Amino acid sequence: MPPHAQNQPVAAMVESVQPAVMKESQGDGEGASVAAGQRRKVGPSRIKLSNFSPKEDVFLVKSWLEISCDPIINTEQKKEGFWARITSQYNNKRGSFHERSFISLQSRWETIKAETSKFAGHMANVLRDNPSGMSDADKDEPKWMELNIRGARPGDDDAIADHIPTADCDLETPSSQYSGSKRPMGRDAAKRQAKKSASSSPLDSSQYVSKLQDLSIQKISIWQEENAKKGSRYEKMAAIESQRYDEVRQHNQHMVAIEEEKLQIMHTKADILQTHEEKRILGIDLDKCAPRLRMYYEKKQQEIPKNIGADGDDSVDP
Structure with missing residues (x-):
């Protein structure tokens, strides 16, 4: 058999095994119908779909190949999700054919896979065997x-x-x-040849050493450049941190000055209110007050001059 017979498309393989699959499916369908006729019907019967046609088998195989060869999801999916995607892909491509369920497609695929494996085995046997009258x-x-x-x-x-x-x-x-092309050199032979050539050529060894020295010098220069860049970067970061520290310190000093000014204003307001209160108390006529209030205001009027004298302030006119 010529070698081009080995490369048959998937659709041709499916169509080649379709008669055997259809025959088996029809036999199973007849046996199932006889068994169903012998059993007693309990509920409403479900509408039975027709057997898979060759085009439907081709759609199923194409859908299985597209989902199984997905380069993005690949094998990162469970069995239920895998067959759910195949069912959706098949029903989108089925055209005017009946819509098939998850279980129906999976069962049909198992049948196609078994028959295709048998066909592939027979084809391999045919290719391995020499035709009549031929030799190796x-x-x-x-x-x-x-x-x-x-x-x-x-x-x-x-x-x-x-x-x-x-x-x-x-x-x-x-x-x-x-009879064929020259056999390529093996891995071990290539290693031995490389070692032999390296040891038998001192000039190549000296060149190799000089190249290593050049590479080491380049690495040192690159390392020095990287260190210089790191040093300048660290200096910039230190300058930025110092400037930031000065700004924070100035801000804190400004906030302290504002708080001190607020406290001074509050003390001034308190002194003014106290002065007004003392003036009001000193200006009260005790003869017109109730007996209890008279005793309170009389005591306050006696304490106010003492407090003023103790603080060293000017006397307040009653």
Whole structure:
């Protein structure tokens, strides 16, 4: 079988296994209908939808691939959320077909997956087996070389160049010359070759040492520049903090002066009120007062001159 038979699209694989799946689904449906007829109906029967058509199977497979290959969510989702998204995607693409439920799509997918796995296994067996009259040496014939070159990977330029015959080549070259490209060097062999080349060339070693010295000098210069930048940055931060401290100190001094001025004003107001009260008490006529008030005001009038004399203030005229 030619190698291009291996790359079948998903839709073709689904359509190829559709008859077996439809046959199994129809058999299950007939058995279920007979069993349902034998049982006694208890409640109203639900409307049974028709079997999945090939187009519906294709829609289901496409929906499953789109949701499972989502590069954003990927596998970060639970089973219920995964199939809920598949159901929504399928119902958006179904067109004129019936709307399918979560359980129906999941059951149908299990059937498709099982039949597709069987088909893939049979296809692999067919590809592994040689056709009648063929052998393993037949694949190295020149007529298959062009097909192998077309199917090669983009990075296999050397292999393609080795397989392309030149104009001067003999067309009757044995098939052993087309057996394949040169095997690449392994990891251990590459390491051994690198160590051998490094130890066998003293000039390269001296160049390597000089490069290391240059790199160390560059690192030191970069480190010095970074330290200089850090020092200037720290100096700027210190100047900003000092200026901020001076501003806060001036603000606090200004607030203290304002509070002292407020206290002075309050003391002045209190003195004025006390003076007015003393003048009022000294100006009261005791003969016109009640006996109790007369005793109180008489005592106050006697204390006021004493307080004034003790404070050293001027005498107040009664």
